[in-house]
Amino acid sequence: MEAVFLAHKAGYETVVIDRRGDAPALSICDEPHVLNPLNDPDRAMRVFRTCDAVLPACEEHDLLMRLDAVLSEAGIPFLFDIRAYDVSQSKLESNELMRAAGVPLPGRWPECGFPVIVKPSSLSGSLGVSVAHDDAELEAGVRRVESMGQEVVIQEFVHGRSLSMEVIGDGRTARSYIVTEVVLDGGYDCKEVRCFPGMLTPEDEEGFRGCSERTAERLGLRGLMDVEAIQTPKGLRYLEIDARIPSQTPAAILTATGINLLRQLVESRLGQWTGVSSSRGAGIYWHLHFKDGALETTGEKEFSHVRSPRMESGLFGSDDSISDYSPGAEEWHGTFMVSGATPEEAEDRRLSVMRAIMEACGVDSLSDASPKEV
Numbered sequence: 001m002e003a004v005f006l007a008h009k010a011g012y013e014t015v016v017i018d019r020r021g022d023a024p025a026l027s028i029c030d031e032p033h034v035l036n037p038l039n040d041p042d043r044a045m046r047v048f049r050t051c052d053a054v055l056p057a058c059e060e061h062d063l064l065m066r067l068d069a070v071l072s073e074a075g076i077p078f079l080f081d082i083r084a085y086d087v088s089q090s091k092l093e094s095n096e097l098m099r100a101a102g103v104p105l106p107g108r109w110p111e112c113g114f115p116v117i118v119k120p121s122s123l124s125g126s127l128g129v130s131v132a133h134d135d136a137e138l139e140a141g142v143r144r145v146e147s148m149g150q151e152v153v154i155q156e157f158v159h160g161r162s163l164s165m166e167v168i169g170d171g172r173t174a175r176s177y178i179v180t181e182v183v184l185d186g187g188y189d190c191k192e193v194r195c196f197p198g199m200l201t202p203e204d205e206e207g208f209r210g211c212s213e214r215t216a217e218r219l220g221l222r223g224l225m226d227v228e229a230i231q232t233p234k235g236l237r238y239l240e241i242d243a244r245i246p247s248q249t250p251a252a253i254l255t256a257t258g259i260n261l262l263r264q265l266v267e268s269r270l271g272q273w274t275g276v277s278s279s280r281g282a283g284i285y286w287h288l289h290f291k292d293g294a295l296e297t298t299g300e301k302e303f304s305h306v307r308s309p310r311m312e313s314g315l316f317g318s319d320d321s322i323s324d325y326s327p328g329a330e331e332w333h334g335t336f337m338v339s340g341a342t343p344e345e346a347e348d349r350r351l352s353v354m355r356a357i358m359e360a361c362g363v364d365s366l367s368d369a370s371p372k373e374v
Helices: 002-010 041-048 061-074 082-089 091-100 135-147 202-219 249-257 261-269 343-361
Strands: 015-018 031-034 116-120 130-132 152-156 161-170 174-184 190-195 222-232 235-242 282-291 294-297 310-312 320-323 331-340
Touching: 002 249, 002 261, 002 310, 002 320, 015 041, 041 061, 061 082, 082 091, 082 202, 082 222, 082 235, 091 152, 091 202, 091 235, 116 135, 130 135, 135 152, 161 202, 161 249, 161 261, 174 202, 174 249, 174 261, 190 249, 202 222, 202 235, 222 261, 249 261, 249 282, 249 331, 282 343, 294 343, 331 343
Parallel strands: 015 031
Antiparallel strands: 116 130, 116 152, 161 174, 161 222, 174 190, 190 282, 222 235, 282 294, 282 331, 310 320, 320 331
């Protein structure tokens, strides 16, 4: 959905292929196709040949490998670096890459002591992730990850603001973009993204850029990736990289600054890059779920249950939205975006949108869960 939104804002015509007939992006694109390229490659290739470029928004490795091969053979630009993606999908490999690039990581077990984070090496999101405060919890976390057929990663548990930076590389050099803050719900899923100027000191922002660009260049990145870090009292500690289009931060960056990372990716890949034109404003992007008279902030996993959404400017006073809201609906999901000249102005606008939603839906309160303190 977010990829279609960014493409729409860039003025591109969008063609979406999905094997699921109820995939949310199908209702907001210009040309929808329900098919599986692995099962119907000839039909898929007929669609691909009408496109100037192809961007995958999935994590199915068999499909990604197949697309990389057939699109390369057909001479159709594939906006994806499968080799970089494979490295980024292994936390063990990507940690070694970042360590070799001089990037500060959370401490290693057992030198770091408790508490520690226990996570699978090759799964995304919070699946299989746990925090251990003692040997018993550590053993339980390790068993959980091993039962999933995954290699175990054990690191110092670090806490603080969760930050992200996107990087685009051409295989030799890399260019970093804007710092965003990722705000989590009670299940450690992203419910909100803030893109504010001055989120870090100039020194810390420069350090974030340097670490991100060194990592991308050491990786030989030819595409887009994001770098995730935690702002701790001891400085930034870098958690992971993900060499695919991020699902939320680019829309917040576009809202705040006017920089469209999808356009940047397309221009970089096609050799048409014309530079970056931006304004240093502020933007907020967040998800909501309304059901049975209750309104709550929610992570992207819950928002993905949206059905036949539409893109709309001005809904409840927002800049932009993606939602299946309709007046009187008993349940709906929505993503809203607001901008402002300052963080305070953006927050005032977010609160104004929330008040308008609560009034329209007859809601007196909002449920807004956050992760428990560890």
